[in-house]
Amino acid sequence: MTGVTERRSNWPTLIPDLFGWVEAGIPGLHSTSGLHSIRIEESLTDGIYTLRAELPGIDAAKDVELTVTEGILTLRAERHAELTDKQHTEFRYGAFARAVRLPAGANGNDAAAAYKDGVLTITVPVPEAEAGTRTIPVRPV
Structure with a gap:
């Protein structure tokens, strides 16, 4: 047995992809900007705040923008689709923001920022x- 889970193509097409729902969140609660969310981890240790963001498959030098404005750290990235034909993909392409x-x-x-292994x-x-x-x-007035 392999570690890959087989997708059942004979399931009714009316049943939505449950994992897609979990990834996307509750409909209507997200902005309609078309941006995907970025998964993060945060920690504060010894006076250093660390944020780690999952961004596999991008060129960090070209496709990532980090800004800090009034105490808000904004991370924007973009993953470009490969130009090969695919029968099935669950990868997300386009703009991501957090x-x-x-x-x-x-x-x-x-x-400071560094990118390694996605x-x-x-x-x-x-x-x-x-x-x-x-x-x-x-003081008296």
């Missing part, structure tokens, strides 16, 4: 906030 709010105090100007890793330093209580003097 925006995430950076942790409070994150320094977006010092963000995973884009973005790191952003998050300096520790000064702890303690500050007394605010009140």
Whole structure:
């Protein structure tokens, strides 16, 4: 037995692809911009916020755009379709996008990104906030 699951072509065509529904989410809740979502992992360890994004099959140097605006990290990518004829594909081609709010105090100007084995890793330093209580003097008017 192989590890590949056989797709049953004799299933009624009226039954939608359940996995396609799970991937797409609940209809009506997503924007109609035509953008696919990007799967991510986030962590905050030792003052470094790390975001890892699944982006297999892209040329990161040409097809990825990262921006930070007002504490929002926006990731845009595009996967181009190969020009070969396919009988069946479950790959998603086109534009992908994701925006995430950076942790409070994150320094977006010092963000860095690297791409390896289909995973884009973005790191952003998050300096520790000064702890303690500050007394605010009140001036008479």
